[in-house]
Amino acid sequence: MASEYVDCCENPSLEKVKVFLSTDYDIVAIRRCRSCGCYWYYWMKERTFSDADTYDRSIWYVRLNPEEANVLADASAAPELSLFKDRPGLLKDSDGMNAIRGIPRFLE
Numbered sequence: 200m201a202s203e204y205v206d207c208c209e210n211p212s213l214e215k216v217k218v219f220l221s222t223d224y225d226i227v228a229i230r231r232c233r234s235c236g237c238y239w240y241y242w243m244k245e246r247t248f249s250d251a252d253t254y255d256r257s258i259w260y261v262r263l264n265p266e267e268a269n270v271l272a273d274a275s276a277a278p279e280l281s282l283f284k285d286r287p288g289l290l291k292d293s294d295g296m297n298a299i300r301g302i303p304r305f306l307e
């Protein structure tokens with residue numbers, strides 16, 4: 200069974216480093232694991248469906264090295280998505296947490 204959380208260490212616990220965007224539907228941020236220090240690019244998108252009270256939440260994580268995290272955290276704007284077009288990442292949605300590569304479908 201797929202893990203429900205990021206896989207940087209045994210006991211991941213993510214804290215905010217930088218928030219680029221925060222709306223009712225999207226959060227784009229850099230987060231850091233308190234346990235192991237690993238940095239993660241994070242994009243959460245929620246979509247509500249008009250037919251009912253149903254909604255859908257997708258979260259995309261891309262692991263960042265510390266230099267990259269520092270550069271991105273100092274930038275005033277969110278990184279271009281193209282930066283991650285060939286990168287391995289993790290996608291959490293109604294199917295659980297799965298490894299992906301590149302930009303997840305929910306952002307296309």
Ligand SMILES: [Zn+2]
Nearest residue numbers: 207208232235
């Ligand atoms: Zn960790």
